[in-house]
Amino acid sequence: MKFFVDTANLDQIREAYDLGILDGVTTNPSLMAKEGIVGQQNILDHYVNICNIVGSGDVSAEVISTDFEGIIREGQILSELHNNIVVKVPMIKEGVKAIKYFSDKGIRTNCTLIFSPGQAILAAKAGATYISPFIGRLDDIHLDGINLIEQIVHIYGNYAFETEILAASIRNPLHIVKCAEAGADVVTCPLPSILGLLKHPLTDAGLAQFLADHKKANG
Numbered sequence: 001m002k003f004f005v006d007t008a009n010l011d012q013i014r015e016a017y018d019l020g021i022l023d024g025v026t027t028n029p030s031l032m033a034k035e036g037i038v039g040q041q042n043i044l045d046h047y048v049n050i051c052n053i054v055g056s057g058d059v060s061a062e063v064i065s066t067d068f069e070g071i072i073r074e075g076q077i078l079s080e081l082h083n084n085i086v087v088k089v090p091m092i093k094e095g096v097k098a099i100k101y102f103s104d105k106g107i108r109t110n111c112t113l114i115f116s117p118g119q120a121i122l123a124a125k126a127g128a129t130y131i132s133p134f135i136g137r138l139d140d141i142h143l144d145g146i147n148l149i150e151q152i153v154h155i156y157g158n159y160a161f162e163t164e165i166l167a168a169s170i171r172n173p174l175h176i177v178k179c180a181e182a183g184a185d186v187v188t189c190p191l192p193s194i195l196g197l198l199k200h201p202l203t204d205a206g207l208a209q210f211l212a213d214h215k216k217a218n219g
């Protein structure tokens, strides 16, 4: 399972990269705005900065147009920024048409805002490189986000769809483990959720005991 970090914060992206486990980055307009990145040129420059940190990993950059021509125009510009850019397109009718267009042109896409198996089927049929089912936002309205991942893994397996399942809206370390159990291809996570995987009280207690025993024996 690949690990992407879900942020536009360059320090957090560097920290994840330095940990040695980073396979890519996803962003969205909310995450860009949170970092104060505004204005078209600043936004484009920021994507290039992210790509330069990530090395060979994929970086999802989201369009803000909702009409076919606008999505195509924006996606073309984004895809030309860097080889690692994946054009992130919303799961709407015009978005599905655009994904098919990009797929035919060899431009890679991430179909975002997936909340149902039917949407996942449409995106795969259109040739999306990735789909992003939002787990946490389903859990927020007392639906089962992990169950959606399981359903899509099953359906894609039935037909050998090549579209990768990129589980998004991850909120905690348990979501990551459950996605791995379900067979997600990628998880995109806030850095704290990734770092949360490190923690176990028995690890801390065991290490403290080893160090104390060493000190007692060696002075």
Ligand code: G3P
Pocket (backbone or CB within 6 Å): 006, 026, 027, 028, 132, 134, 136, 137, 168, 169, 170, 188
């Ligand atoms: O990649 C999508 C993700 O950023 C959404 O996460 O926590 O806003 O539901 P969240």
